[in-house]
Amino acid sequence: AQTxxxxxxxxxxxxxxxxxLSCTYDTSESDYYLFWYKQPPSRQMILVIRQEAYKQQxxxxxxxxxxxxxxAKSFSLKISDSQLGDAAMYFCAYxxxxxxxxxxxxxxxxxxxxx
Amino acid sequence: DAGITQSPRHKVTETGTPVTLRxxxxxxxxxxxxxxxxxxxxxxxxxxxxxxxxxxKGEVSDGYSVSRSKTEDFLLxxxxxxxxxxxxxxxxxxxxxxxxxxxxFGEGSRLTVL
Numbered sequence: 138a139q140t141x142x143x144x145x146x147x148x149x150x151x152x153x154x155x156x157x158l159s160c161t162y163d164t165s166e167s168d169y170y171l172f173w174y175k176q177p178p179s180r181q182m183i184l185v186i187r188q189e190a191y192k193q194q195x196x197x198x199x200x201x202x203x204x205x206x207x208x209a210k211s212f213s214l215k216i217s218d219s220q221l222g223d224a225a226m227y228f229c230a231y232x233x234x235x236x237x238x239x240x241x242x243x244x245x246x247x248x249x250x251x252x
Numbered sequence: 253d254a255g256i257t258q259s260p261r262h263k264v265t266e267t268g269t270p271v272t273l274r275x276x277x278x279x280x281x282x283x284x285x286x287x288x289x290x291x292x293x294x295x296x297x298x299x300x301x302x303x304x305x306x307x308x309k310g311e312v313s314d315g316y317s318v319s320r321s322k323t324e325d326f327l328l329x330x331x332x333x334x335x336x337x338x339x340x341x342x343x344x345x346x347x348x349x350x351x352x353x354x355x356x357f358g359e360g361s362r363l364t365v366l
Contacts, residue, residue, distance in 0.1 A: 143294075170353040182342065182357035189353075228294060230355070238283055238302065238348050239310065240355050244294035 139164045141231050143243035150219045151251050157204075158214045158246045160229030166190075169233045171205065171212045176226040176245075185227070188212065190234075216248075224250040255279050258343050258358040266366050271330040273361050275343030277323075283346040284326040285355070286310075286318065288339040295342065301326055333365045 140163045150156035162171070173185040188196045188205050195203050200220075204213045216223055229243040255278030265271055275284060283302055287295040287310075297310030299318040307318050315337060317329045330337055343358040 146292075172353075172355070174355075180340070180360050182344075184354055187354065232353060232355075234348075234353070237308065238346070239297060239300060240285065240344070240346070241297070242287075242295040244292060 139166075139231065139233070139239075139241050141229055141241050141243040143229055143246050145246045146244070147247045147249070149249045149251055150216070150223075152219055152221060154219055155215060155217045156219055156248065158216075158227055158229075158248065160212045160214070160243055162210050162212065162229075162231045162241075164210070164231065164233065166233040166235070168235065169231060171203075172230040172232075173201070173203070173212075173214045174228045174230060174242075175223075176228065177222075177224070182228075186214065219250050221250050221252060224248055256343060256345055256356060256358040258341075258361045260361060261359065262362050264364045264366065265333055267334055268332050271333050271363065271365075273328040273341055273343075273363070275326045275328070275358060277326075277345050279345060279347075279356070280323060281345040281347045281356075282323075283348055284320065285344040285346070286316075286326070286328045287342045287344065288312065288337075289342060289360070290339050298328065298341075330363075333363075335365050337363065338365045339363060 169190045171188045175183045200217045232240045257276045285300040286298040301307045301320040341361045
């Protein structure tokens with residue numbers, strides 16, 4: 138079965154510092170997408186960054202970047218220059234590009250940003 | 253923002269009553285999903301649809317049914333609500349590979365079963 142694991146229920150970071158959130162997944166598929174979604178207190182789900190498995194280059198979006206290790210099935214999110222607005226719940230997600238197209242989510246990591 | 257509307261946004265009901273949540277999209281996306289979000293469990297897939305009248309179960313489908321008679325509407329029904337179904341329910345849509353695989357979410361519906 139395909140699974141997504143986020144082993145850090147909660148993380149804290151000082152404002153302007155860097156933090157890395159971990160995500161591992163299990164799949165036998167060779168092609169898939171991986172995502173990080175942010176959920177602030179407003180409850181809205183916001184896409185942070187997306188990675189296509191066939192691309193070796195790690196995705197980046199401004200202060201957000203990923204470390205994608207396909208062989209290790211690891212997909213961590215690095216947030217640089219952390220801001221108070223980054224405080225939120227972060228979810229890692231996976232979907233295969235063929236078959237059922239079911240999105241599987243991790244249990245989430247709550248990020249606190251300390252002023 | 254993706255055109256996704258969930259209704260109702262908040263509902264309080266009693267155990268044993270039927271409840272229907274509605275998801276409406278204006279994007280003509282093929283795939284539609286219902287998730288529930290609970291502390292410590294993240295988002296868990298209840299049911300999803302890959303076309304009109306084409307649906308399949310997710311990991312927590314017991315006690316829930318769905319219907320999709322039109323592309324734009326995906327209904328989630330709790331035939332007889334239980335307290336364990338108290339949760340926040342999210343509808344989501346996707347075009348699959350046609351749209352970079354991104355999943356777009358509605359604003360969520362908070363259901364409380366007393």
